[in-house]
Amino acid sequence: MKFNFNYQxxxxxxxxxxxxxxxxxxxxxxxxxxxxxxxxxxxxxEANPFYFKTIGDYLLILEWLLSGIIPILFVFLAKKEPYxxxxxxxxxxxxxxxxxxxxxxxxxxxxxxxxTQQDVNKVIxxxxxxxxxFIVALIVGYFVTLTVSRKIxxxxxxxMFIFAMPYIIFYWIIASKYxxxxxxxxxxxxxSSKVALMVNSSKNPNIMLMNEFWYEIITLIVIVLVIExxxxxxxxxxxxxxxxKERC
Numbered sequence: 001m002k003f004n005f006n007y008q009x010x011x012x013x014x015x016x017x018x019x020x021x022x023x024x025x026x027x028x029x030x031x032x033x034x035x036x037x038x039x040x041x042x043x044x045x046e047a048n049p050f051y052f053k054t055i056g057d058y059l060l061i062l063e064w065l066l067s068g069i070i071p072i073l074f075v076f077l078a079k080k081e082p083y084x085x086x087x088x089x090x091x092x093x094x095x096x097x098x099x100x101x102x103x104x105x106x107x108x109x110x111x112x113x114x115x116t117q118q119d120v121n122k123v124i125x126x127x128x129x130x131x132x133x134f135i136v137a138l139i140v141g142y143f144v145t146l147t148v149s150r151k152i153x154x155x156x157x158x159x160m161f162i163f164a165m166p167y168i169i170f171y172w173i174i175a176s177k178y179x180x181x182x183x184x185x186x187x188x189x190x191x192s193s194k195v196a197l198m199v200n201s202s203k204n205p206n207i208m209l210m211n212e213f214w215y216e217i218i219t220l221i222v223i224v225l226v227i228e229x230x231x232x233x234x235x236x237x238x239x240x241x242x243x244x245k246e247r248c
Contacts, residue, residue, distance in 0.1 A: 068097030095141030099134035
């Protein structure tokens with residue numbers, strides 16, 4: 001039995017397969033790059049990254065800044081679909097970024113210095129304020145997202161639910177974290193004087209580690225940034241492939 005190999009058909013099939021895979025490859029590359037960066041940060045970041053002692057400190061602060069800046073820029077730069085819709089999905093990162101600014105004054109004030117009981121109480125109050133600002137940012141962010149998405153919502157009301165999903169997920173996460181934090185500071189075993197003593201006994205006193213929520217917010221908004229960039233790359237490659245097919 002003679003086997004006939006059709007090279008042209010094989011070539012067309014390979015091109016078709018590649019056209020389907022390329023957008024996913026682009027998306028995967030974005031995820032891989034940020035995974036590598038996250039691994040470097042995790043292994044090298046210092047207790048207070050604003051001292052810029054390691055490459056991990058620089059990368060963490062860079063990610064933090066970009067996660068607040070890029071979503072806003074993209075809203076203004078996106079001129080057509082699907083990029084406009086993608087940009088609106090990323091607004092949650094820009095608004096919740098605001099809450100990461102709350103602990104900054106204390107991060108410089110208390111790192112490496114002797115900690116008193118009053119300092120611990122101030123950090124607790126600052127942490128609670130961070131949670132409050134985060135919640136307010138979520139609420140405002142959602143309504144702003146709905147406002148700038150009026151046209152697409154008029155076409156299909158399901159977009160209200162789709163836009164709400166990341167906000168619901170973020171709220172669920174913060175509710176869980178705040179419950180843990182509240183249980184800790186409300187415990188009968190908790191005493192700010194003991195916390196101050198424990199912090200001062202460490203090599204580099206850093207009371208801001210009590211506000212782990214700051215690092216968790218950064219993690220959340222960086223994840224949003226990575227997904228947004230990945231989807232942008234996916235949409236861009238898919239658009240270029242479609243244009244090439246139309247020309248052919």
